[in-house]
Amino acid sequence: MWDGPTAPVVKPPPPRAPSESPQDTQGSLLPPVVEEELLDEEEEAPPEEEFAAALPELEIPLSKLKAFAALPSQLQTLTQEITSSLTSDLVATLKIVLLERIHRTGSSSSDEAEVCDRLHPLIEGLVRTKNLRESIAEWRGVVLGEVQGILQQVCFLLLHQAWTQAVFIL
Numbered sequence: 001m002w003d004g005p006t007a008p009v010v011k012p013p014p015p016r017a018p019s020e021s022p023q024d025t026q027g028s029l030l031p032p033v034v035e036e037e038l039l040d041e042e043e044e045a046p047p048e049e050e051f052a053a054a055l056p057e058l059e060i061p062l063s064k065l066k067a068f069a070a071l072p073s074q075l076q077t078l079t080q081e082i083t084s085s086l087t088s089d090l091v092a093t094l095k096i097v098l099l100e101r102i103h104r105t106g107s108s109s110s111d112e113a114e115v116c117d118r119l120h121p122l123i124e125g126l127v128r129t130k131n132l133r134e135s136i137a138e139w140r141g142v143v144l145g146e147v148q149g150i151l152q153q154v155c156f157l158l159l160h161q162a163w164t165q166a167v168f169i170l
Contacts, residue, residue: 079129087135090122091142098146 063069097115126132 083131
């Protein structure tokens with residue numbers, strides 16, 4: 001069908017005999033590895049427990065090493081920063097929830113699940129930093145401030161109402 005020249009046929013190289021090593025055919029310098037030898041070596045190796053027991057225990061306080069001397073104060077500073085951030089996030093979240101509940105007329109159970117989902121990681125972090133009590137104390141102060149603000153508004157409204165009624169009576 002085609003009148004053009006045909007492509008030459010390339011024959012694959014003959015398969016290697018099992019007796020030939022990879023060094024002879026490919027010029028590699030890697031020796032062959034027998035799996036049985038590796039298994040024997042692994043069985044003869046001492047277990048990690050025996051090896052660990054053979055080493056003497058060194059007790060060096062890390063704070064005595066120059067590289068780790070400032071580590072305790074740096075960790076304390078970092079913990080305080082994390083606590084401060086978690087506390088402010090917790091107080092802000094709870095304040096928003098409080099104000100929403102004050103101004104809402106109905107109740108919604110789906111909001112409660114959402115609030116719990118937002119508060120859970122914050123409270124968990126404060127427990128891990130061991131400063132939950134301080135955060136609760138700060139929240140208490142915010143709640144008292146909000147309650148005082150509401151009482152002032154209510155007292156003002158009551159006084160205003162009493163004043164207007166007294167003027168109409170006279």
